Amino acid sequence: MTVLDRVLARIDADLDASRERLFAFLRIPSISTVPDHAADCRAAAAHLAADLRGLGLAAELSETAGHPVVLARSDGADDRRVLFYGHYDVQPVDPLDAWTTPPFAPRIATLDDGREVIVARGASDDKGQVMTFVEACRAYVAVTGALPVPVTLLIEGEEECGSKNLPAWIAGNRAALAASLALVCDTGMWDADTPAITTALRGLVYDEVEIEAADRDLHSGLYGGPARNPIRVLTRVLGALHDDAGRIAIPGFYDGITDPPADVLAAWRRLDLTPESFLGPVGLGVPAGERDRSVIEQLFSRPSCDINGIWGGYTGAGSKTVIPAKASAKVSFRLVAGQDPARVRSAFREFVTARLPADCSARFTDHSGAPAVAVPWGLPQLAAARAALTDEWGRDALLVGSGASIPIVADFKRLAGLDTLLIGFALDDDRIHSPNEKYDLKSFHKGIRSWARVLAALAG
Amino acid sequence: MTVLDRVLARIDADLDASRERLFAFLRIPSISTVPDHAADCRAAAAHLAADLRGLGLAAELSETAGHPVVLARSDGADDRRVLFYGHYDVQPVDPLDAWTTPPFAPRIATLDDGREVIVARGASDDKGQVMTFVEACRAYVAVTGALPVPVTLLIEGEEECGSKNLPAWIAGNRAALAASLALVCDTGMWDADTPAITTALRGLVYDEVEIEAADRDLHSGLYGGPARNPIRVLTRVLGALHDDAGRIAIPGFYDGITDPPADVLAAWRRLDLTPESFLGPVGLGVPAGERDRSVIEQLFSRPSCDINGIWGGYTGAGSKTVIPAKASAKVSFRLVAGQDPARVRSAFREFVTARLPADCSARFTDHSGAPAVAVPWGLPQLAAARAALTDEWGRDALLVGSGASIPIVADFKRLAGLDTLLIGFALDDDRIHSPNEKYDLKSFHKGIRSWARVLAALAG
Numbered sequence: 011m012t013v014l015d016r017v018l019a020r021i022d023a024d025l026d027a028s029r030e031r032l033f034a035f036l037r038i039p040s041i042s043t044v045p046d047h048a049a050d051c052r053a054a055a056a057h058l059a060a061d062l063r064g065l066g067l068a069a070e071l072s073e074t075a076g077h078p079v080v081l082a083r084s085d086g087a088d089d090r091r092v093l094f095y096g097h098y099d100v101q102p103v104d105p106l107d108a109w110t111t112p113p114f115a116p117r118i119a120t121l122d123d124g125r126e127v128i129v130a131r132g133a134s135d136d137k138g139q140v141m142t143f144v145e146a147c148r149a150y151v152a153v154t155g156a157l158p159v160p161v162t163l164l165i166e167g168e169e170e171c172g173s174k175n176l177p178a179w180i181a182g183n184r185a186a187l188a189a190s191l192a193l194v195c196d197t198g199m200w201d202a203d204t205p206a207i208t209t210a211l212r213g214l215v216y217d218e219v220e221i222e223a224a225d226r227d228l229h230s231g232l233y234g235g236p237a238r239n240p241i242r243v244l245t246r247v248l249g250a251l252h253d254d255a256g257r258i259a260i261p262g263f264y265d266g267i268t269d270p271p272a273d274v275l276a277a278w279r280r281l282d283l284t285p286e287s288f289l290g291p292v293g294l295g296v297p298a299g300e301r302d303r304s305v306i307e308q309l310f311s312r313p314s315c316d317i318n319g320i321w322g323g324y325t326g327a328g329s330k331t332v333i334p335a336k337a338s339a340k341v342s343f344r345l346v347a348g349q350d351p352a353r354v355r356s357a358f359r360e361f362v363t364a365r366l367p368a369d370c371s372a373r374f375t376d377h378s379g380a381p382a383v384a385v386p387w388g389l390p391q392l393a394a395a396r397a398a399l400t401d402e403w404g405r406d407a408l409l410v411g412s413g414a415s416i417p418i419v420a421d422f423k424r425l426a427g428l429d430t431l432l433i434g435f436a437l438d439d440d441r442i443h444s445p446n447e448k449y450d451l452k453s454f455h456k457g458i459r460s461w462a463r464v465l466a467a468l469a470g
Numbered sequence: 471m472t473v474l475d476r477v478l479a480r481i482d483a484d485l486d487a488s489r490e491r492l493f494a495f496l497r498i499p500s501i502s503t504v505p506d507h508a509a510d511c512r513a514a515a516a517h518l519a520a521d522l523r524g525l526g527l528a529a530e531l532s533e534t535a536g537h538p539v540v541l542a543r544s545d546g547a548d549d550r551r552v553l554f555y556g557h558y559d560v561q562p563v564d565p566l567d568a569w570t571t572p573p574f575a576p577r578i579a580t581l582d583d584g585r586e587v588i589v590a591r592g593a594s595d596d597k598g599q600v601m602t603f604v605e606a607c608r609a610y611v612a613v614t615g616a617l618p619v620p621v622t623l624l625i626e627g628e629e630e631c632g633s634k635n636l637p638a639w640i641a642g643n644r645a646a647l648a649a650s651l652a653l654v655c656d657t658g659m660w661d662a663d664t665p666a667i668t669t670a671l672r673g674l675v676y677d678e679v680e681i682e683a684a685d686r687d688l689h690s691g692l693y694g695g696p697a698r699n700p701i702r703v704l705t706r707v708l709g710a711l712h713d714d715a716g717r718i719a720i721p722g723f724y725d726g727i728t729d730p731p732a733d734v735l736a737a738w739r740r741l742d743l744t745p746e747s748f749l750g751p752v753g754l755g756v757p758a759g760e761r762d763r764s765v766i767e768q769l770f771s772r773p774s775c776d777i778n779g780i781w782g783g784y785t786g787a788g789s790k791t792v793i794p795a796k797a798s799a800k801v802s803f804r805l806v807a808g809q810d811p812a813r814v815r816s817a818f819r820e821f822v823t824a825r826l827p828a829d830c831s832a833r834f835t836d837h838s839g840a841p842a843v844a845v846p847w848g849l850p851q852l853a854a855a856r857a858a859l860t861d862e863w864g865r866d867a868l869l870v871g872s873g874a875s876i877p878i879v880a881d882f883k884r885l886a887g888l889d890t891l892l893i894g895f896a897l898d899d900d901r902i903h904s905p906n907e908k909y910d911l912k913s914f915h916k917g918i919r920s921w922a923r924v925l926a927a928l929a930g
Contacts, residue, residue: 212691216789225753230776231672231874234804235759235768236749241777241799242712242758249709252702289696289829293685296828298702299695308695316690317701318792323779324800329676329837331802331874332778339701340784342791344694368756369749377789414691414791 013154014466020149021458028145028458029118029128029451031061035098035137036116036130042077042099043171051077051167054098058165061144065151067163072183074175077167081186086160092468093162093189093428095418096140096196097169100132101443108445118451127448135442138449139195139434140165142457149462158469162189169196173418180425191391191468192422195457197434200281200408202450205399205460208432209392210310210411211419213345213382215354216318218375219244219362220338228333238369240337241322247365248339251315255301258315258343260361266348270311271387274409278306281408310411314344340377344413347384355379383419385429391468395431398463402456433464473614474926480609481918488605488918489578489588489911491521495558495597496576496590502537502559503631511537511627514558518625521604525611527623532643534635537627541646546620552928553622553649553888555878556600556656557629560592561903568905578911587908595902598909599655599894600625602917609922618929622649629656633878640885651851651928652882655921657894659913660741660868665859665920668892669852670770670871671879673805673842675814676778678835679704679822680798688793698829700797701782707825708799711775715761718775718803720821726808730771731847734869738766741868770871774804800837804873807844815839843879845889851928855891858923862916893924 011019021028040054041047055071055078062069062082069082077099103113111117116130128138143163150157164187166176180187200206223238253259269275283306285297299308308314322337324330343354355376362372385392392409399407412432422428435457441447471479481488500514501507515531515538522529522542529542537559563573571577576590588598603623610617624647626636640647660666683698713719729735743766745757759768768774782797784790803814815836822832845852852869859867872892882888895917901907 212694214691214791216791218789223754228752229874230774230778230802231674231804231872232769233752234672234776234802234873235772235774236745236754236757236765237752238754238756238758239776241780242708245705245777245780246709246712248702249706252706285696292688292693292697294683294696294698294829296698297696298698298827298829305696309692312695314690314695316694316699316791316793317705317783318690318790319783319785319794320701320705320797321781321785323777325779325781325798329678329800329802330778331674331676331776333776334779337780338785340789342690342694342789344691367758369754369758412691413694414689 014463017149017153017462018459020153021145021462024149025455028141029454031145032128032138032141032454033116035141036132037114039114040099040132040167041102042168043102048077051099055080055165055167058098062163065148067161072179074168074179076175079167079176079179080163080165081183082163083186084157084161088160088188089190090468091160091162091189093164093187093192093422094143095164095192095194096143097136097166098140099167099170100137101135101170103131103445105445110446119448126451128451128454129446129448131447133447134436134440134449135447136169136196138454139436139457142435142454143193143195143461145458146461146465149458150465158465162187176418177421177425180421184426187426189428192419192428192430194416194419194430194432195434196416197412197432198436198438199434199453200410202437203403204405205403205407206410207392207396207399207407208412209385209409210347211383211416212313212411212413213349213351213380213420214342214415215345215351215358215379216340216342216377217355217358218338218340218377220336220373221366222336222371222373223369224333224335227335230331230333233333237333238367239333240370241334243367243370244320244322244337244339247362248317248341250365251361256299258313260357262357263313263354266350267313267346268348274387277406277408278310279304281306309413311346313346313349315341317341345382347382349382351379351381380415380417380420383423383430385431389429392431394467394470395433395464398467399433399460402460402463433460435460474922477609477613477922478919480613481605481922484609485915488601489914491605492588492598492601492914493576495601496592497574499574500559500592500627501562502628504562508537511559515540515627518558522623525608527621532639534628534639536635539627539636539639540623540625541643542623543646544617544621548620548648549650550928551620551622551649553624553647553652553882554603555624555652555654555882556603557596557626558600559627559630560597561595561630563591563905565905570906579908586911588911588914589906589908591907593907594896594900594909595907596629596656598914599896599917602895602914603653603655603921605918606921606925609918610925618925622647636878637881637885640881644886647886649888652879652888652890654876654879654890654892655894656876657872657892658896658898659894660870662897662910663863664865665863665867666870667852667856667859667867668872669845669869670807671843671876672773672871672873673809673811673840673880674802674875675805675811675818675839676800676802676837677815677818678798678800678837680796680833681826682796682831682833683829684793684795687795690791690793693793697793698827699793700830701794703827703830704780704782704797704799707822708777708801710825711821716759718773720817722817723773723814726810727773727806728808734847737866737868738770739764741766769873771806773806773809775801777801805842807842809842811839811841840875840877840880843883843890845891849889852891854927855893855924858927859893859920862920862923893920895920
């Protein structure tokens with residue numbers, strides 16, 4: 011019986027106790043956005059730090075301008091060390107009356123399809139996922155007296171309110187974060203049977219544009235025709251952002267992008283994610299992105315552009331014959347590896363400015379920008395982790411992209427030079443951020459086992 | 471000395487008394503939109519009806535669902551009868567503290583440039599203008615004992631709140647409105663020395679469109695690319711409404727339009743209304759309408775299209791990465807003679823619908839529609855009135871268009887078959903609808919004289 015087999019057996023035998031420890035963590039209502047829960051956030055952090063000290067790690071609460079960070083380190087050198095990230099804070103619970111049982115009274119429930127699930131706020135996002143890693147460590151320590159690779163845990167308390175103090179904290183604690191790789195457990199499986207490693211996260215450039223024409227609102231009867239209408243200008247400019255093939259028409263926008271390796275593309279194709287299966291549940295059916303790209307490419311490996319908001323003129327009930335003085339829109343771009351956020355932003359602004367007719371000016375506001383993050387396809391630790399997950403689940407672990415940004419991953423790269431593997435066991439029906447959040451007991455159990463295997467694999 | 475000369479002399483001699491009668495009318499705070507002033511509105515109507523009875527007209531208050539209409543008729547046949555329209559209601563007066571003297575305490579003031587003006591709410595819009603006609607009638611009756619042509623006066627009390635009860639009232643009182651021509655005194659001079667007859671009013675089609683895509687708001691990271699964005703669809707459709715030459719690109723939109731006669735176009739050209747002089751005061755300089763049409767044509771004789779409002783997605787501060795479920799716009803068209811509002815509306819809707827990509831639907835709301843109104847260029851009464859005004863002011867009276875709609879004129883045509891001459895003496899600096907509204911004493915005096923001449927001319 012190998013060490014890993016003994017660790018896995020220990021995990022199986024200890025599952026009820028693991029679940030009880032998760033329940034104790036879930037009972038602390040650490041809602042980070044609600045000021046009244048600040049003490050609860052600190053209590054959750056302290057609870058976790060104490061638990062990690064019990065595993066032999068040096069764990070402390072490290073202060074930020076907001077809720078504290080839990081920082082825990084095992085002994086050992088940094089060249090094989092992994093940095094694990096998660097968060098102990100949870101979403102608010104309203105509407106409270108939509109919960110079947112109180113959100114901070116965790117329980118086991120059985121779904122109609124027979125699945126056993128843990129129900130509580132934070133069961134999936136992210137306390138349950140954090141504890142899969144902690145319990146894997148606990149099993150290793152119990153069986154071997156040590157961890158297979160040195161581990162640092164960084165568990166923050168402000169993920170649900172934008173992690174706004176974390177970049178500064180990371181910048182100030184680079185030495186403590188030294189590692190060879192970052193691991194994040196805050197994502198999902200491909201489906202209930204198929205594990206996934208998220209290797210690419212799209213970046214984001216979010217800009218606001220205001221077009222101004224006349225120096226006041228005008229009557230459309232008295233001025234309609236000669237007077238420049240900034241809504242007309244705005245719609246004309248934004249209406250030209252995409253060409254007929256769904257490509258983004260900004261010159262140079264696609265510069266620097268490369269396609270994923272053929273085997274990754276082939277694996278995506280085998281997933282058979284159809285437009286109907288992806289878009290059907292939200293009332294759509296035909297992909298709106300680049301016409302020559304599959305839905306999964308459009309999401310995982312291609313950039314996109316969306317107008318997230320637009321406003322100008324009269325927007326109330328009925329009619330008002332106004333030519334407004336100005337009109338505005340919020341426009342964002344999801345970026346993929348190879349694209350430079352600053353270049354995309356300036357190319358967008360040039361695109362708008364070049365199309366302004368006489369008498370119009372444009373004012374831009376930078377709302378945010380972050381580059382895409384991508385794990386190098388050839389990273390040895392990626393292959394190791396992938397094999398470990400495949401062993402546990404009996405199915406090839408997928409390498410997937412995520413359309414959304416997870417800023418911490420970009421920060422790890424930018425501030426600490428770390429690549430990140432995002433491995434999580436959440437399911438689409440976990441109702442994170444909603445009432446009756448749940449985490450499958452299978453996700454929890456096999457999640458712990460998965461981390462044990464990944465740690466073993468990373469130990470080489 | 472002709473009859474007209476004696477009438478004009480009487481007008482000159484009686485000016486102080488005319489002004490006092492106007493002041494008495496102005497002292498009644500007949501603000502139609504403010505419910506507390508309902509009794510004042512009725513008092514103003516009664517005051518005017520009594521005055522008209524003093525001239526020998528059969529005058530009465532005729533009820534509507536809102537404020538009453540003053541209907542007054544002189545004896546005589548209808549084949550040469552003229553129907554005069556004005557309104558006794560006035561705009562609200564706030565901000566009250568911006569008035570130099572109380573709005574309903576009329577006074578004579580002298581401007582820096584020496585002009586004497588009557589200052590009060592309603593001095594110009596429309597009590598002062600109404601009284602130019604009433605005083606002309608009074609002078610005729612005083613001098614000759616009769617009016618030169620039979621006259622009906624229709625003075626309503628809801629013009630400042632949309633005249634919403636007037637069409638029904640007109641439809642129910644067609645017989646009482648029988649006439650050969652309608653006259654309206656609610657417009658302005660071309661400038662302080664140049665009289666004008668407004669012969670064309672643009673019509674209006676006002677539509678709202680809502681584009682719907684997904685059945686819920688989506689996260690632009692998780693769905694950006696494949697998911698159809700209704701703001702993108704809306705901007706693309708609306709951005710195509712105008713072509714590069716400023717023409718409206720809806721098929722058939724310009725069908726039925728003819729140009730004004732060459733002499734009218736020539737007179738307009740002589741006005742030398744430059745883009746700078748018209749657009750400069752509002753911070754613009756380059757006409758935005760059809761590139762091959764002058765500013766004055768764009769305003770007087772060409773249709774236009776404006777997006778009056780647009781909204782969708784997130785419009786608050788900062789950023790939100792949303793793909794909204796829907797997006798909306800209010801779109802209106804100013805029409806000229808020859809265009810059918812119903813055809814324009816359906817052509818617009820077809821234009822939008824034909825451009826909808828998969829998964830999108832459009833819902834339309836009809837906010838209003840009225841055809842353009844144009845006096846036939848060859849109408850003999852137009853030539854007569856024009857000559858009369860030219861005699862009074864010593865300058866050719868201009869035939870002008872108005873970019874804005876005046877629904878009553880369309881109603882006169884539609885419901886009573888009447889052509890309308892719009893003759894008014896307001897000036898651009900009258901501050902109608904604003905504090906310290908004024909009416910030049912010269913406008914009042916020569917306005918009375920002008921109506922005496924026009925009535926004489928219409929008598930033939």
